[in-house]
Amino acid sequence: MKPGEVPPDIRDTEVPPGFLQAQLETIWRTPRGLLGALATVDHKIIGRRYIVTAFVFLALGGVLALLMRLQLSRPENRLIGPDLYNQIFTMHGANMMFLFAVPVMEAVAVYLVPLIIGTRNIAFPRLNAFSYWIYLAGGILLWTSFALDMAPDVGWFAYVPLSGPQYGSGKRADIWAQMITFTEVSALAVAVEIVVTVLKQRAPGMSLDRIPLFVWSMLVTAFLIILAMPAIMVASTALILDRLVGTHFFNPAEGGDVLLWQHLFWFFGHPEVYIIFLPAVGMVSTIVISFSRQPVFGYLALVLALITTGVLAFGLWVHHMFATGLPRLGESFFTASSMSIAIPAGIQIFCWLATLWLGRPVYRTPLLFVLAFFFTFIIGGLSGVMVASVPLDTQVHDTYFVVAHFHYVLIGGAVFPLLGAIYYWYPKIVGRMMSERLGRWVAFLVFVGFNLTFFPMHILGLQGMTRRIFTYQVEMGWGGLNLFVSLSALILASGFALFFFDAIRSARHGPVAAENPWGAPTLEWATTSPPPSYNFACIPVVASGYPLWDQPEAPMVATGLRLDRRELVITSVADARPEARESSPANSIWPLWTALATTLMLISSIFTPWAVVWGAVPIAVALIGWFWPKGTPEDEA
Amino acid sequence: VTEKRVLDLSGLPLHAMGSASPTWWGTLGFMLLEGSGFALVIAIYLYLGSLAREWPPAPPPDLLPGTLVTLVLLASLVPNFFIARWAERLDLPKVRVAIVAMSILGIIPLVIRVFEFPAMHVSWDSNAYGSVVWTLLGLHTTHLITDLGDTAVLAVLMFTRHGQNKRRFGDVQDNALYWNFVVLTWLPIYFCIYFLPRL
Numbered sequence: 004m005k006p007g008e009v010p011p012d013i014r015d016t017e018v019p020p021g022f023l024q025a026q027l028e029t030i031w032r033t034p035r036g037l038l039g040a041l042a043t044v045d046h047k048i049i050g051r052r053y054i055v056t057a058f059v060f061l062a063l064g065g066v067l068a069l070l071m072r073l074q075l076s077r078p079e080n081r082l083i084g085p086d087l088y089n090q091i092f093t094m095h096g097a098n099m100m101f102l103f104a105v106p107v108m109e110a111v112a113v114y115l116v117p118l119i120i121g122t123r124n125i126a127f128p129r130l131n132a133f134s135y136w137i138y139l140a141g142g143i144l145l146w147t148s149f150a151l152d153m154a155p156d157v158g159w160f161a162y163v164p165l166s167g168p169q170y171g172s173g174k175r176a177d178i179w180a181q182m183i184t185f186t187e188v189s190a191l192a193v194a195v196e197i198v199v200t201v202l203k204q205r206a207p208g209m210s211l212d213r214i215p216l217f218v219w220s221m222l223v224t225a226f227l228i229i230l231a232m233p234a235i236m237v238a239s240t241a242l243i244l245d246r247l248v249g250t251h252f253f254n255p256a257e258g259g260d261v262l263l264w265q266h267l268f269w270f271f272g273h274p275e276v277y278i279i280f281l282p283a284v285g286m287v288s289t290i291v292i293s294f295s296r297q298p299v300f301g302y303l304a305l306v307l308a309l310i311t312t313g314v315l316a317f318g319l320w321v322h323h324m325f326a327t328g329l330p331r332l333g334e335s336f337f338t339a340s341s342m343s344i345a346i347p348a349g350i351q352i353f354c355w356l357a358t359l360w361l362g363r364p365v366y367r368t369p370l371l372f373v374l375a376f377f378f379t380f381i382i383g384g385l386s387g388v389m390v391a392s393v394p395l396d397t398q399v400h401d402t403y404f405v406v407a408h409f410h411y412v413l414i415g416g417a418v419f420p421l422l423g424a425i426y427y428w429y430p431k432i433v434g435r436m437m438s439e440r441l442g443r444w445v446a447f448l449v450f451v452g453f454n455l456t457f458f459p460m461h462i463l464g465l466q467g468m469t470r471r472i473f474t475y476q477v478e479m480g481w482g483g484l485n486l487f488v489s490l491s492a493l494i495l496a497s498g499f500a501l502f503f504f505d506a507i508r509s510a511r512h513g514p515v516a517a518e519n520p521w522g523a524p525t526l527e528w529a530t531t532s533p534p535p536s537y538n539f540a541c542i543p544v545v546a547s548g549y550p551l552w553d554q555p556e557a558p559m560v561a562t563g564l565r566l567d568r569r570e571l572v573i574t575s576v577a578d579a580r581p582e583a584r585e586s587s588p589a590n591s592i593w594p595l596w597t598a599l600a601t602t603l604m605l606i607s608s609i610f611t612p613w614a615v616v617w618g619a620v621p622i623a624v625a626l627i628g629w630f631w632p633k634g635t636p637e638d639e640a
Numbered sequence: 641v642t643e644k645r646v647l648d649l650s651g652l653p654l655h656a657m658g659s660a661s662p663t664w665w666g667t668l669g670f671m672l673l674e675g676s677g678f679a680l681v682i683a684i685y686l687y688l689g690s691l692a693r694e695w696p697p698a699p700p701p702d703l704l705p706g707t708l709v710t711l712v713l714l715a716s717l718v719p720n721f722f723i724a725r726w727a728e729r730l731d732l733p734k735v736r737v738a739i740v741a742m743s744i745l746g747i748i749p750l751v752i753r754v755f756e757f758p759a760m761h762v763s764w765d766s767n768a769y770g771s772v773v774w775t776l777l778g779l780h781t782t783h784l785i786t787d788l789g790d791t792a793v794l795a796v797l798m799f800t801r802h803g804q805n806k807r808r809f810g811d812v813q814d815n816a817l818y819w820n821f822v823v824l825t826w827l828p829i830y831f832c833i834y835f836l837p838r839l
Contacts, residue, residue, distance in 0.1 A: 016650075126666065127666060194669075194673075195666055195669035195670060195673070198665070199662045199666050203660075203665055229669060229672050230672070230673075230676050232673070233676040234676075234680055236677065237677055237680045237681060241771075244764075244775070245771075248764065248765065249765035250765060250770075250774075250775070251765070251767055251770075252684070252688075252768055252771050252772070254768065257767040257768055258688060258691075258692050258767045258768035258769055259771070263684065263687060267680070541643060541645075542649075544646050544647050556642075557642050557643060557644040558643055558644065559644045560644065560646070560647075561645075561648070562647070562650075563647075563648045563649040563650030563651070563652075564650075572652075582652070583652050583653045583654070583660060583661075584649055584652045584653070584654055585655060585661075585662065586654075627793055631797075632802040632807075632808075638805075638807065
């Protein structure tokens with residue numbers, strides 16, 4: 004018997020140890036070459052691509068931010084004109100929210116969740132491949148439009164009537180609306196994959212109360228995506244219908260309403276903040292546990308805080324609309340609900356502090372980012388409580404105070420933990436360590452640069468500087484602080500540049516990473532760095548929330564799986580009892596064809612509504628090709 | 641590191657059926673997100689209606705085509721129930737008959753739907769009421785069309801050598817589950833389009 008020629012009735016217990024790995028590799032591997040790369044459904048390869056692509060968009064968005072800071076560094080600067088400036092701030096916001104923040108969090112989950120819960124691939128791996136291609140296409144659409152000077156110029160939330168048929172001339176707003184479709188289709192697909200992976204593919208014994216907190220945070224996030232993102236799909240579809248086929252959703256003259264747009268947008272837009280923040284919370288919990296060398300304080304409280312935040316996220320959207328003159332009672336309700344979000348946030352902060360207090364913290368780079376997160380996020384939370392009150396919000400609405408606030412919560416609350424998470428999981432993903440020395444410099448530069456850049460914006464906002472202005476007069480007296488902000492932005496940018504340098508350099512020259520370089524407790528550290536194509540030679544079995552700490556000598560595993568097809572274990576939702584051995588789909592090129600056909604249809608529909616009709620034909624053909632059984636062992640039960 | 645083999649899974653089935661199957665949960669996930677979409681468009685209808693001085697700003701839609709669609713859809717639930725049960729029992733001959741019947745039952749509401757759009761007495765571009773009513777109908781029609789496509793391809797598959805396979809029967813069950821969703825989401829839309837204007 005040779006690897007690749009194993010009959011169906013042979014089980015993993017009946018072969019010699021080295022043969023098992025060789026055979027699993029022949030079934031699960033991604034073939035070398037272009038076709039192999041395009042057809043792969045390995046969650047690790049796709050997750051890695053997702054992460055790299057999202058960070059490329061982060062860098063591009065950062066360049067736009069620097070251009071804006073250059074323009075604002077002195078009064079009456081004529082470097083960038085108003086039209087280009089409108090495109091730049093719209094691109095910056097849309098790019099950072101839709102092409103970086105949400106995708107990068109899902110990307111980390113695509114890579115890690117299957118490893119942390121001890122399975123061999125994500126659920127619906129071909130859908131996963133499709134979601135990446137469609138995300139990439141959406142990103143290319145947006146940035147190509149920018150290169151052609153036809154990028155959206157209506158702000159990242161594209162308020163009507165500015166983005167409507169009357170004022171939004173050309174195709175700019177249509178490109179924004181279709182970019183939304185691309186990114187949301189991809190985000191929704193990944194969300195369903197994560198929900199099913201977490202509910203049905205956990206290692207035997209990983210009952211709900213043993214799920215690591217990062218996985219819990221991604222589960223709650225995935226549900227938020229499923230419930231919130233349809234709102235922006237409906238909104239952007241209604242917008243594009245208004246623009247292209249003459250509907251009147253947002254046209255008050257024919258019974259439509261402009262505030263309807265804001266309701267729909269923020270019904271998505273506010274949960275969006277938590278879609279970005281909750282994964283970061285999971286990363287913080289993971290890092291705090293690993294580096295304080297001790298089980299988390301208040302596991303149940305932390306899980307309930309995640310769920311509470313998720314539920315409350317849907318009751319806050321109107322606080323983005325306080326300046327629109329809604330009824331008083333409604334405003335009071337949304338003030339109360341906005342402030343109540345501070346409760347689960349506070350519970351989490353205290354649980355983390357207690358964990359650090361009770362443990363013996365090891366101050367490595369990932370933990371430094373968590374400390375930077377505590378400081379920065381709390382400031383952002385406090386200015387959040389301030390703008391939750393209607394009178395203050397009315398005063399600072401659309402000023403740099405708000406710009407400062409949301410960068411504190413998004414960068415401080417999500418990007419800092421993300422950078423810590425990259426330093427933490429990089430050895431698992433790449434197989435080499437990032438530099439500890441450079442990492443400390445990155446943490447220092449990013450933390451100091453960030454606070455020097457964004458704290459003065461609170462003051463500029465209180466002085467009346469509105470957002471989205473391409474320049475200002477000398478008499479306003481904002482010149483000094485703006486120059487200070489722009490110079491500080493260089494410190495922040497140098498921190499990010501150093502991070503990218505470290506990440507790229509370490510991939511070749513970093514010290515080789517062991518299986519579990521941090522001495523962490525969860526299953527992703529129970530396999531090699533980087534993991535083999537099949538993740539685990541035998542599916543792990545767990546008896547606690549910290550399996551690698553509780554069984555350091557002999558990890559428990561399950562056996563009895565087939566070796567002639569991609570096979571993984573399906574377990575029950577609550578207590579993870581094994582229910583079936585299920586096949587996992589093999590590599591396929593069809594998700595790529597489907598994504599290309601979908602791209603053709605979506606982009607053509609900007610120019611003619613009939614594209615929806617004829618464009619459906621290639622999509623249908625590709626989908627049939629995707630689902631038609633190929634007679635492989637995975638297809639046959 | 642020596643592993644401790646604590647669990648032997650060789651006795652487990654090779655494919656999870658019904659609510660044990662990941663596809664079942666995936667279908668549920670898509671139902672949840674599409675259901676949110678339907679709910680939001682109904683919310684738009686109610687929101688615009690609450691702002692309008694006169695609602696609807698057109699004669700109420702004719703009841704006949706929409707009611708016929710509703711009756712056909714409700715009737716289709718019966719064979720849909722049986723096809724799921726026969727698929728569970730891996731009864732290929734009966735599933736073959738039923739899936740052809742379901743394909744035909746998927747075509748009939750689409751034919752009647754053609755007459756439903758003019759029965760609205762308003763065009764999508766005449767006013768916001770027309771826009772939202774056409775969007776509701778259009779969104780549901782899209783679901784009818786995609787599920788018909790799904791059912792038709794599955795029907796062809798069941799007559800090929802790929803039919804006699806637990807995995808295919810699982811697909812039939814999930815398709816039946818999704819059809820229930822398409823029928824049940826129609827009911828609030830039907831009420832919204834046809835009876836709210838008559839209240």
